[in-house]
Amino acid sequence: MELRHLLYFKTVAEELHFTKAATKLFISQPPLSRQIKELEEELEVQLFTRSNKRVALTNAGKYFKAEVDAMFAKLEENKEVVRKIHEGVSGELKIGYISSVYQSHLAEILKLMHQEFPYLKTSLFEVPTLAQIKELEHGGLDVGILRAPVLSEKLKVESLFFDPFVVVIPLTDQKINGQDELAGFLKKSPFIFFNKDFAPQYNEKLMEICQRMGFSPDITHEANNVHSILQLVEAGLGVSILPSSLKKQYAQLKVSFIEFDAIPVNTEVVLAYKESNKNPALTWFIKHYAELKIN
Numbered sequence: 001m002e003l004r005h006l007l008y009f010k011t012v013a014e015e016l017h018f019t020k021a022a023t024k025l026f027i028s029q030p031p032l033s034r035q036i037k038e039l040e041e042e043l044e045v046q047l048f049t050r051s052n053k054r055v056a057l058t059n060a061g062k063y064f065k066a067e068v069d070a071m072f073a074k075l076e077e078n079k080e081v082v083r084k085i086h087e088g089v090s091g092e093l094k095i096g097y098i099s100s101v102y103q104s105h106l107a108e109i110l111k112l113m114h115q116e117f118p119y120l121k122t123s124l125f126e127v128p129t130l131a132q133i134k135e136l137e138h139g140g141l142d143v144g145i146l147r148a149p150v151l152s153e154k155l156k157v158e159s160l161f162f163d164p165f166v167v168v169i170p171l172t173d174q175k176i177n178g179q180d181e182l183a184g185f186l187k188k189s190p191f192i193f194f195n196k197d198f199a200p201q202y203n204e205k206l207m208e209i210c211q212r213m214g215f216s217p218d219i220t221h222e223a224n225n226v227h228s229i230l231q232l233v234e235a236g237l238g239v240s241i242l243p244s245s246l247k248k249q250y251a252q253l254k255v256s257f258i259e260f261d262a263i264p265v266n267t268e269v270v271l272a273y274k275e276s277n278k279n280p281a282l283t284w285f286i287k288h289y290a291e292l293k294i295n
Contacts, residue, residue, distance in 0.1 A: 005039045006068050008032055009047065013065040016055045080139065081278050092121040093281045096132040096144040099225040100243055101269060106145070109289050117281050128198055128224070136272055142282050145289075147201065148268040156275040158290060163243040164259070164266045165209060170236045171254040179260055183213040190220040190238035198224045205265060206241055212263050230255060243267055 008025065012032070015021040022029040040047050047061035057065060093113075097106060110122055127135065132144040137154045150157045167182065169189075176182050196203040210217045221238055223229045229240050234253050247257045271286060 001039065001042055005035055005042075006071070008035045009039055010065070010068050010072060012036060012048065012055070013057055013061065013068075016057075018055065077276060081276060091279070091281070092123055093279065093285065094123045094125065094140070094142045095285070096125045096127045096135060096141040096146070098129060098132070098146050099126055099227060100147075100246060101145050103249060106289075109285065112288060113281070113285060116284060120281050126225070129201070130199075133272070136274065139274075142277060142279060143271060143273040143285060146270060146272060148270050149201065150270060150272050152272075154274065155272045158271045158286065160269045160271060160290060161245075162266045162268050163245050164264070165205065165241050166244045166247070167258040167260060168230065168233050168240045168242050169256050169258065170233055170239075171256050176258060179213070179263075182258060182260060183215065186210070186213065186217070186239060187215040189218075191217040192221040192223065192229050192232045192238040192240045193217070193219050194229070195222045195224055202267075205267060209241055209260075209263055209265050212265070213260075245269075 008021070011025055012018060012021040015024065018032055018036075019029050022032045025032065036048065043060075043064070045060040045064075046058050047064060049056050049058055095106075097103070106124075113120065113122065125135075125141065127141075127144075129146040129150075132141060132146050133150060133152050133155065135141040136144050137152060145160075148157070148159075167186065169185075176185055191206075193206055194202045206217060221232055223232065226242065226246060229242065230246070230250050230253055232238065233240050234255050244257070244259070271289060273282060273286065
């Protein structure tokens with residue numbers, strides 16, 4: 001059995017028409033039929049039924065097609081891996097990140113990376129977690145900085161740190177003393193938060209925190225990035241609950257960050273990537289990004 005036999009079978013199985021398949025393969029129809037016959041004889045099974053000029057896959061043929069499709073998909077993936085290894089230090093590294101990570105940390109890593117790979121192009125994409133997972137699975141991104149859970153068998157996930165939540169309110173002279181007073185203040189306040197469809201895990205965390213404080217949040221404004229949420233809070237349009245690591249990133253805004261230690265709910269920031277991606281720049285990035293701790 002040679003690779004051409006599998007390619008011929010795959011094409012006929014897709015077209016379910018020998019003449020069309022032969023045209024697509026740039027060969028004549030009789031040799032194609034002979035190649036398929038040779039394959040069936042070697043496998044000792046019938047892969048196609050032919051009646052009244054109609055072609056259909058047998059049950060064995062359907063199973064074999066799925067296996068052949070997977071084999072060709074793996075071959076294409078391996079070809080891409082080889083190209084990336086070859087391009088290595090002079091290609092492109094596509095990095096996804098969420099708006100709620102400390103971006104100065106990422107900038108520091110990119111400076112170090114440029115010293116190690118001076119001819120490498122790095123492309124940054126601010127993409128929400130669910131969209132990142134899809135892009136990582138299909139090769140649109142090489143690595144993602146996102147928040148767990150990452151529900152994908154195709155990706156390897158490495159934990160970076162656990163990020164507790166804090167309450168964010170407009171900067172005022174009002175003093176809030178204790179968790180009971182904080183809960184009462186939040187219960188009466190409009191909330192600004194991520195859209196449920198955009199960040200479902202975030203939304204679940206918000207609901208959990210508020211329910212444990214004894215109320216359901218009145219979400220009156222929604223946004224799809226943390227910058228907009230914080231700007232709306234600063235403008236006095238409501239309050240929010242966000243990861244603690246944002247305090248350093250947005251220290252210039254006129255908002256107050258209030259911790260609530262009585263409710264130990266946090267979110268996990270992770271790196272995700274395909275383990276089959278052997279780009280040396282990716283390997284370097286994973287190692288050094290995980291080592292540089294966020295304080």
